[in-house]
Amino acid sequence: MKTAPFFNKMAVIGVGLIGASLSLAMKKKGLVDTVVGIGRGLENLETAKAMGAIDTLTQEVEVGVLDADLVVAAVPVQGIAGVLETAAPYIKKGAIVTDVGSVKLSVIEQVEPLLPKGAYFVPAHPVAGTENSGAAAAFAGLFDGRKCILTPTDGTDEDALDSVRRLWESVGSEVVLMDAGIHDRVFAAVSHLPHVIAYTLVNTVADADVIKSEVLKYTAGGFKDFTRIASSSPEMWRDVCVLNKDQIVQMIDGFLNRLEMLKDLIDGDKEGALFDEFAKAKKIRDSLSPGHAHEGD
């Protein structure tokens, strides 16, 4: 690992789970002197300040980003371009601008044209999170041992990329460089589709006719584990679905076809093929390394 970077002033736009945790982690590692928290909700900002995640707070993006040498857009992914458009005229020359969005291609397409010359954008996706939201849920160890995907483009400044890379490594993450389009396709599969499925499953089960009031009493541990991610922020996942629409719709189609096929196997008493399908999934699932509790994405 290379030496840690250092920032005199960081502006965090959106002081939620990710923004506040990043700030806590950077402060703990001595990577930053002053952190300005920028957000709409005063109560949340005050929580973040009381936790020591931010030093000063403001609801004005234009004020908060002044003189910052690192600007982190940590708002829900559909809001990233908007806050950076507001911030753009006030970002100082030479500042690094980064984000934490879990969709990359559309964020890059929106953000790159609107930043001023001399502000260096490095698109990032820390693969970390829990099903909880808000500064109150933040903790310094959130990124420790997790992956952080950076998706530089042809226009990305090499030094800025290197600084952001070392920043994430310094808070314990394993940095992976990836093409933004590949990123969006991979995460449509391993993260976006599972969230869509979990939300759908919970609503399907809760609405199962005859037994509405009864059915949820019998949800066992398997169901609870399975649907934990349905407690994730609806705002965040709406944004992800809108911004990564094409990849997600394609993954849903693949899933629908496969489930239709499985339904036909069940309906047609094709016991051998059914066993093979389940055994195949078990083999793949067993091959994954054990997950940590309370990880998300």
Place this chain on the structure above:
Amino acid sequence: MKTAPFFNKMAVIGVGLIGASLSLAMKKKGLVDTVVGIGRGLENLETAKAMGAIDTLTQEVEVGVLDADLVVAAVPVQGIAGVLETAAPYIKKGAIVTDVGSVKLSVIEQVEPLLPKGAYFVPAHPVAGTENSGAAAAFAGLFDGRKCILTPTDGTDEDALDSVRRLWESVGSEVVLMDAGIHDRVFAAVSHLPHVIAYTLVNTVADADVIKSEVLKYTAGGFKDFTRIASSSPEMWRDVCVLNKDQIVQMIDGFLNRLEMLKDLIDGDKEGALFDEFAKAKKIRDSLSPGHAHEGD
């Protein structure tokens, strides 16, 4: 809780996770004197014996059930009727026969006609398990704090029902009486559908084109939690799907419709309706009491 029952000799047909755990729990609580383990796999039986789950072992159902005053069919659910048909002529008068199958209506329809007069069948479904199988995975505390559903019929003997009820209460379970048809519908929703979905999701993601070899590297904690139940026994879940076909197919249809609807919302940029659907699921999921780690069903 009423007084614990006591059995001189119990025959456990199928000494897997559930059968061996029940035996360990009953021995720990002093509910049984001698346990005969009956199974096809000698190695598994010897493991169970070495663990103290069973006292003697045999591969012959006809031999194992002789003189038992409690016979527990703990084989995969499609095998229950078969082993009890073999056992029937050898079951002693007055014996209680029970099972642990996670589908009840078809098991009852198969088993009730084939047992001899004077053998008392009590259909049971302990809602417990892990994603592991076999005697080696068994432990005495498996049923502690879990639900056990009993689905008596018009023909069920009241005293036998009471004994089986006290047996499950004595090993720590909360016993619930339920109509077998309702049981099968409830568990199609909260357990069978989620397993089918988890298997399907793992196979869909693993087969996602462009990135087959890459994609599974990025599976984060959310995906791992979500798909843990896809490590469950393919044999067991094939059986459940075959025996509870109608209810499961109906639940899959409901899920398919809901996912198609959600896909249309995404595809049509219906952000408000998408948010509402996710927020509804989050509210329901948040209302569930926290699950224990390593529960299953």
